[in-house]
Amino acid sequence: MDLYFSPMSCALATRATLYECGAPARFVQVDAHTKRTLEGDDYWRINPMGQVPALRTDDGWLLTENPAVLQHVAASYPQACLLPEDLAGLSRVQQWLGFIGTELHKAVFVPLLDPKAGAEVKQYARDKLTLRMGLLQTHLQHQAHLVASYSVADIYLATVLNWAPYAGVDLAQWPAVQAYHQRQLQRPALARALSEEFALFQEEQTRRARAT
Amino acid sequence: MDLYFSPMSCALATRATLYECGAPARFVQVDAHTKRTLEGDDYWRINPMGQVPALRTDDGWLLTENPAVLQHVAASYPQACLLPEDLAGLSRVQQWLGFIGTELHKAVFVPLLDPKAGAEVKQYARDKLTLRMGLLQTHLQHQAHLVASYSVADIYLATVLNWAPYAGVDLAQWPAVQAYHQRQLQRPALARALSEEFALFQEEQTRRARAT
Numbered sequence: 001m002d003l004y005f006s007p008m009s010c011a012l013a014t015r016a017t018l019y020e021c022g023a024p025a026r027f028v029q030v031d032a033h034t035k036r037t038l039e040g041d042d043y044w045r046i047n048p049m050g051q052v053p054a055l056r057t058d059d060g061w062l063l064t065e066n067p068a069v070l071q072h073v074a075a076s077y078p079q080a081c082l083l084p085e086d087l088a089g090l091s092r093v094q095q096w097l098g099f100i101g102t103e104l105h106k107a108v109f110v111p112l113l114d115p116k117a118g119a120e121v122k123q124y125a126r127d128k129l130t131l132r133m134g135l136l137q138t139h140l141q142h143q144a145h146l147v148a149s150y151s152v153a154d155i156y157l158a159t160v161l162n163w164a165p166y167a168g169v170d171l172a173q174w175p176a177v178q179a180y181h182q183r184q185l186q187r188p189a190l191a192r193a194l195s196e197e198f199a200l201f202q203e204e205q206t207r208r209a210r211a212t
Numbered sequence: 213m214d215l216y217f218s219p220m221s222c223a224l225a226t227r228a229t230l231y232e233c234g235a236p237a238r239f240v241q242v243d244a245h246t247k248r249t250l251e252g253d254d255y256w257r258i259n260p261m262g263q264v265p266a267l268r269t270d271d272g273w274l275l276t277e278n279p280a281v282l283q284h285v286a287a288s289y290p291q292a293c294l295l296p297e298d299l300a301g302l303s304r305v306q307q308w309l310g311f312i313g314t315e316l317h318k319a320v321f322v323p324l325l326d327p328k329a330g331a332e333v334k335q336y337a338r339d340k341l342t343l344r345m346g347l348l349q350t351h352l353q354h355q356a357h358l359v360a361s362y363s364v365a366d367i368y369l370a371t372v373l374n375w376a377p378y379a380g381v382d383l384a385q386w387p388a389v390q391a392y393h394q395r396q397l398q399r400p401a402l403a404r405a406l407s408e409e410f411a412l413f414q415e416e417q418t419r420r421a422r423a424t
Contacts, residue, residue, distance in 0.1 A: 048347050049315070063303050065310030067279070072303040091275050091284040098277030098313060103261070106314045107322070111336070120332035124323070135260050 001025045001073070002056035004046065006032040007201035010105060011053035012193050013159040014069050017152055019189035021077035029200065033208065066105075067097035070152040082152045089147060096146045096153035103132050104160050112167035129169065137174040144183070158184035162194065213237045213285070214268035216258065218244040219413035222278050222317060223265035224405050225371040229282055229364055231401035233289035241412065245420065278317075279309035282364040294364045301359060308358045308365035315344050316372050324379035341381065349386040356395070370396035374406065 003018065003025050005011035009032065018025045028037050035043045035050050047054045047064055055063045055072065063069055071094075074082035084090050111117045111125035136157075139146070146153045161181040164171050171178040184190055215230065215237050217223035221244065230237045240249050247255045247262050259266045259276055267275045267284065275281055283306075286294035296302050323329045323337035348369075351358070358365045373393040376383050383390040396402055 048350070049311075049343070057300070059300070061300070063307055065307045065314070067310050068303050068306035071306055072299065075299055075303075087284065087287055088269070088271070088273070091280050091287075094280035094283055095275055095277045098279050099261075101310060102277070102313050102318045106318045110319070117336060118332050120330050121336045124329060124333045131261070138260070 001058060002028055004028045004030050004037070004043070004054040004056075005052050005197075006030050007197040007204055008162070009052050010066050010156070010159055012162070012197050013066060013152070013156045014053045014055065014073060015197065016155050016159070016187075016190045016193040017070055017073045017082060019192055020082060020155070020187075021073060021080040023073065023077055031204065066156060067094070067101055070097065070156060074152050081149065082155075084147065084149065084151070092147045093151045093153045096151075097156060099132075100153065100156050100160055103128070104157075108132065109160060109163050109167055112169070113163060133174045133177060137176050140176040140180045150187075154184060155190060158187075158190055213270060214240055216240045216242050216249070216255070216266040216268075217264050217409075218242050219409040219416055220374070221264050222368070222371055224374070224409050225278060225364070225368045226265045226267065226281050226285060227409065228367050228371070228399075228402040228405040229285045229294060231404055232294060232367070232399075233285060233292040235285060235289055243416065278368060279306070279313055282309065282368060286364050293361065294367075296359065296361065296363070304359045305363045305365045308363075309368060311344075312365065312368050312372055315340070316369075320344065321372060321375050321379055324381070325375060345386045345389060348389050352388040352392045362399075366396060367402060370402055 001018070001023065003011065003014055005015060005027060006029065015025075015027065028039075030037050030043045030052055032052075037043060037046075044050055047062065049064060051064065053064070053066060053069050055069045057063060057072070063072055071083060074080065078085075083093060108125050108128050111121050114121075117125075145151065146157060158181060161171065161177070161184075163169075171181060185194065213230070213235065215223065215226055217227060217239055218241065227239065240251075242249050242255045242264055244264075249255060249258075256262055259274065261276065263276065265276070265278060265281050267281045269275060269284070275284055283295060286292065290297075295305060320337050320340050323333050326333075329337075357363065358369060370393060373383065373389070373396075375381075383393060397406065
């Protein structure tokens with residue numbers, strides 16, 4: 001599989017999932033500003049939404065949208081047990097993938113992290129934090145994971161929570177969420193993905209600073 | 213199964229899916245403003261996010277988030293063939309469910325339909341329309357459905373496109389999308405769900421006007 005990613009984006013969740021699965025993969029870095037791969041390919045021609053992650057499967061077709069990509073990798077490596085096999089368990093993971101994708105990632109963090117979003121847009125996003133993070137706080141007070149066992153939903157949530165300091169969100173307001181995030185970062189696969197991508201992110205910042 | 217819904221909301225997709233499946237269900241109407249069921253129950257105590265759809269399964273637990281609910285119903289009634297059985301096909305449906313949920317429903321239509329969203333927020337949402345609807349236009353020019361066969365992704369997309377006139381979005385700008393939407397509305401299950409919920413929506417408007 002080929003994973004198109006930008007460092008520290010939500011594609012980090014797929015990288016961590018590939019590591020959890022022990023899946024061989026080639027990582028193709030996309031500059032989120034220029035929308036070109038580091039090899040110089042026009043990423044708009046690869047994914048017309050211009051977003052990462054995008055996964056080129058071993059059969060050669062392209063899969064996008066984080067919950068779909070995460071479930072695809074997890075289902076391809078069932079021995080890693082990152083997706084429950086029963087319908088009720090699977091549905092609960094899909095519920096959390098939906099919540100993280102729509103309510104946290106897109107409704108809150110995209111506007112807060114977007115330099116083109118104005119003050120009113122950021123406030124509209126920020127107003128959504130209390131209900132959503134409060135719900136997580138309640139849920140995680142007595143649970144180690146989002147569902148009964150570790151799953152791709154935990155990997156996605158930890159990835160989104162990584163952005164909190166850059167979005168001006170202090171996780172200390174929700175101690176159970178903060179403690180959960182700290183625990184997630186101790187998973188070797190996630191820790192490896194984070195440290196590798198953080199280094200690539202800093203390289204990218206340096207390249208950009210030189211180019212301007 | 214019990215489906216908590218508000219008329220003409222995205223829960224309409226679950227109603228249509230239940231009809232496609234011939235699934236017996238009880239429909240519990242939630243007033244989207246007061247967050248109470250028509251029987252007077254506090255909906256915040258049922259679903260702490262206050263959103264519909266929420267599905268009470270026959271085993272008694274509650275499932276939320278539209279893509280999870282739609283996949284759960286479709287997987288419970290495999291004979292309706294609303295979800296591909298192979299991993300590649302399933303992943304593609306999940307990709308579209310993700311796209312519709314994050315890029316159209318939450319990023320565009322929620323702010324455009326939200327009376328509390330200011331002009332800057334609505335413009336930020338509107339600016340996202342061209343790329344997203346253009347991508348759909350290209351995709352649907354030569355396809356009857358989002359994937360090879362009719363699926364819950366089509367039901368969800370048709371439900372979101374129902375909102376276009378209320379959001380000030382003229383689908384005529386994307387003729388293939390408009391033609392697709394018209395075709396979807398000819399599916400008996402979706403047509404029945406729409407006509408029933410449109411009547412309930414009008415009743416709700418009348419009740420609200422009387423109460424103020």
